[in-house]
Amino acid sequence: MKKTVQIFSMLLIALTVMVSCKKDTDPADRDFFVGTYKGSVSYRSGQNTITSSDGKVTVSKVGETYNFYFGNNIPDITGVKFEKKGDNSYVSIGSGLTGISIDASNLTIRVAKDSQIWTADCTR
Numbered sequence: 001m002k003k004t005v006q007i008f009s010m011l012l013i014a015l016t017v018m019v020s021c022k023k024d025t026d027p028a029d030r031d032f033f034v035g036t037y038k039g040s041v042s043y044r045s046g047q048n049t050i051t052s053s054d055g056k057v058t059v060s061k062v063g064e065t066y067n068f069y070f071g072n073n074i075p076d077i078t079g080v081k082f083e084k085k086g087d088n089s090y091v092s093i094g095s096g097l098t099g100i101s102i103d104a105s106n107l108t109i110r111v112a113k114d115s116q117i118w119t120a121d122c123t124r
């Protein structure tokens with residue numbers, strides 16, 4: 001009987017260890033880079049140019065796409081899809097919206113679409 005209790009105890013401890021040791025989740029998989037980034041932003045459309053050295057870009061996620069909301073009367077960029085590059089950074093993919101890279105602390109935008117150009121070098 002003593003041997004059975006000992007084996008049962010060992011199995012219970014092994015089961016507890018296996019269940020409690022889950023794979024760690026990558027912070028980027030939890031949308032860690034969603035939030036507000038601050039830094040230099042600019043926008044150009046024809047003769048209209050807006051530049052700010054203390055601008056901000058707010059990043060949000062809706063479903064599988066991301067939206068970039070600018071201050072300073074700069075039009076927003078919406079519906080951007082990303083693919084993972086490296087450990088914790090992502091780059092934009094798709095027609096017309098390439099040129100965005102983002103991670104938990106840096107946002108870089110170099111997008112040209114329909115005679116409009118957005119740029120941003122921001123940190124969090």
